[in-house]
Amino acid sequence: MARIQTDKDVSRKEVILKASAKLFREKGYKAASMRDLAVKVGVEAASLYNHIRSKAELLHDICFNVANVFFEHINTVEASAQSPIEKLETLLRFHIRQMIENFEEVYVSDREWRYLVDPYLSNFQNQRRGYRKRFATIIQSGIEQGQISRIDASTAVLVILHAISGIDSWHRSTHKVSGEELEENIVTILIQGLKK
Amino acid sequence: MARIQTDKDVSRKEVILKASAKLFREKGYKAASMRDLAVKVGVEAASLYNHIRSKAELLHDICFNVANVFFEHINTVEASAQSPIEKLETLLRFHIRQMIENFEEVYVSDREWRYLVDPYLSNFQNQRRGYRKRFATIIQSGIEQGQISRIDASTAVLVILHAISGIDSWHRSTHKVSGEELEENIVTILIQGLKK
């Protein structure tokens, strides 16, 4: 009988959550089975239910944990005294770093959220829409102040956010470029492209 | 007994293929069942097998049809007399237009290819790698000719290709921006960002 390993403050649920993020990223939420997860954790499938309520709960926790991190960050950015284009760069760099440092969770939250069930699904979609709107508002004020060239702000948001999600390919390929280099390259391409 | 509707030259398999692309885009390959597909086509699930070999075959056909279109296009671009940055713009515009006009198939090929099974999976991955390499080579020669600023070419490819996949959100949302506007916006952001 193999117990779930837990170092210090890490609860068994957190161990399962971490493993599920990796599994969902590798196979996709629907294709990942609780038996797969059990193997990763080193335990029988049914035993997982001593610590979690359902498979859906795992996805839910991953998605909303990630969403909260980004929401807290944009709060501080909006409250700061930076210029629009500086704010934009701060947001962009935060996204890139999150994608690198917290890869599995951010990736799952980005690609698998659609398998959330209501009411969490609608909730998540609303949050997502809200975030993008606030992002677009920053770009819009950059345009109005003449710092950013006259493009459709919401298109710019889509381009930026999806460009960042491209990091997954970098993450999987053999890391020929360092995280710092990657960050600088992306910032160069996207910020320069927006500057007037 | 309800027959599958076919206008003139469209075979019943093609009707099923089209419906499956839409279904796979909406629900994801794994979450989409043959019973779902049967409903969409207006027939019993088992009847589908008079025209197709398997669910896997549908995904395979979608992915490789799309891949072939892009391969043929990059062949003509490489053979053309355009400058690197013009080639880049041509490729970019083609991607955008394909994403708009051929949305379901391109989207599925982009997001669901990982559910292909070997040997098709490896095959597809190799093609994909090859395409990106050729894309990166064009950017690289643009850098060497001083048209494009000195960034990592393969990162630029990732940014561009993923930025385009962001169009799905536009496609789903209420089309507030026209296809042409969208194209111009994206080209502005990405090409200007690369120009020296």
Next chain:
DNA sequence: TATTTTAGCTAATGAGTGTTATTTTTGTAC
């Protein structure tokens, strides 16, 4: 019209799914 081919149906199969109730084992405090 008679015959063959195509395309649909119903029914069933076996494998895999998330999850549960129940029982057994483990670690810990007295």
Next chain:
DNA sequence: GTACAAAAATAACACTCATTAGCTAAAATA
């Protein structure tokens, strides 16, 4: 060592899945 709670295992459940077999009706061909 005994008692107790936490965490594991076992076995089973009700479902869904892609796919096959066998049969029938409709369409195409002659």
